Amino acid sequence: xxxxxxxxxxxxxxxxxxxxxxxxxxxxxxxxxxxxxxxxxxxxxxxxxxxxxxxxxxxxxxxxxxxxxxxxxxxxxxxxxx
Numbered sequence: 001x002x003x004x005x006x007x008x009x010x011x012x013x014x015x016x017x018x019x020x021x022x023x024x025x026x027x028x029x030x031x032x033x034x035x036x037x038x039x040x041x042x043x044x045x046x047x048x049x050x051x052x053x054x055x056x057x058x059x060x061x062x063x064x065x066x067x068x069x070x071x072x073x074x075x076x077x078x079x080x081x082x
Contacts, residue, residue, distance in 0.1 A: 013081075015077065015081070016078065018074065019074040019077075019078045020034060023052070023074070026068050026070065026071045027067070028065060029052070030056065030058060033054055036054070039079065041054050042075060048066070049069055049072035051064050051065060051066045051067055052065055
């Protein structure tokens with residue numbers, strides 16, 4: 001693909017998609033729940049590497065899956081990008 005023809009939007013950043021895939025595989029969140037997350041939903045001091053706190057859209061249940069080291073590192077790096 002020609003690099004000049006690439007769209008430069010915040011959603012195109014490859015690291016955003018890698019982080020989303022890492023979170024999906026490690027937390028089991030559904031797609032719409034995953035993309036509705038905000039930084040306030042990440043609890044950095046829960047468990048060993050933190051957790052993600054959200055209410056599942058389909059079941060209306062509160063979820064708090066723990067993060068592993070890989071998901072924690074991806075989120076920290078994504079947060080540093082701004």
